[in-house]
């Protein structure tokens with residue numbers, strides 16, 4: 001891709017207007033929107049309004065002026081982004097907590113099924129939470145196996161197939177419909193972690209007949225650091241599954257103040273405590289922004305940004321560990337390099353922000369909503385200089401930070 005080609009592609013990009021809706025800092029090429037999405041321009045005013053007017057002025061009346069409904073309202077807004085229907089999604093808690101609620105609930109559906117099957121090397125919290133969840137359900141076990149052993153691991157003891165749709169390290173993407181069919185054929189439920197998918201690659205929970213899902217609010221959805229997450233329960237399962245974290249906000253009548261728990265009839269039963277209103281306000285801005293984008297354009301641009309970066313990586317002799325088939329990958333590209341950590345730090349020092357994943361992965365997020373082809377070209381040029389000069393050997397770049 002030449003400079004002129006990059007410019008022409010940016011000019012023809014159907015998503016080009018979205019870049020201006022973000023407050024991206026000058027002099028930075030941000031290739032980490034898959035880890036922390038950037039700040040939408042509309043977020044600060046929305047937070048200011050939530051603080052000064054809604055909280056400061058309206059005080060407790062605000063609960064009835066939009067606060068109490070935020071989890072279901074935002075859930076309904078997320079639904080079309082992931083192929084779900086209104087009433088199947090709720091914004092709440094963190095992805096980790098939502099995993100816990102759904103895993104325990106899935107283990108309780110059929111006591112004869114006691115095994116959770118997942119992938120070794122899955123995102124750590126998914127496996128950690130599964131480990132914690134089996135400790136809460138007598139007889140339950142976790143079987144985490146490599147991807148190529150998954151199919152054989154699913155059997156009539158499997159309660160749940162727990163998979164992350166797009167792998168956080170390699171960007172490998174599971175065929176959601178095919179794996180859901182496989183799980184269903186064995187009588188098991190599926191739980192998909194969409195943290196690295198929603199907002200970047202097509203997700204069709206309904207079309208795949210998926211049962212359960214969770215996802216993150218602060219990555220591609222740009223909901224802000226520690227934004228509330230979301231969870232999905234297919235309509236057909238809602239009456240059969242209950243929330244093990246049975247808090248009052250998931251009660252059928254929270255303000256009836258009864259002693260005994262009675263779950264709310266619909267998706268609201270997955271709430272636990274009081275929603276974090278300020279976080280919800282920021283999440284809603286990010287979700288509204290994503291809803292304004294054409295999903296087909298997002299998918300197409302994600303694929304072609306990847307191709308552009310992949311070509312640059314090939315020219316530089318970098319080993320790409322992400323699948324080249326667009327249907328088999330997410331929206332980031334990962335290169336293996338023996339000095340990946342220092343390479344990443346050297347890039348950051350030049351304003352190209354990607355990240356490092358232990359032990360040897362340089363991960364570059366290619367978020368289609370606000371990145372330009374020119375950014376890919378510029379990032380590639382910086383990468384070329386750093387590699388040519390072997391700048392990753394400089395001692396200042398090997399100092400480890402707490403968050404990598």
Ligand SMILES: *Cc1c(COP(=O)(O)O)cnc(C)c1O
Pocket residue numbers: 094095096097123125126164168193195196216229
């Ligand atoms: C980012 C991410 C999470 C985040 O979980 P938190 O509870 O928000 O810390 C979970 N799962 C996957 C696959 C992720 O990529």
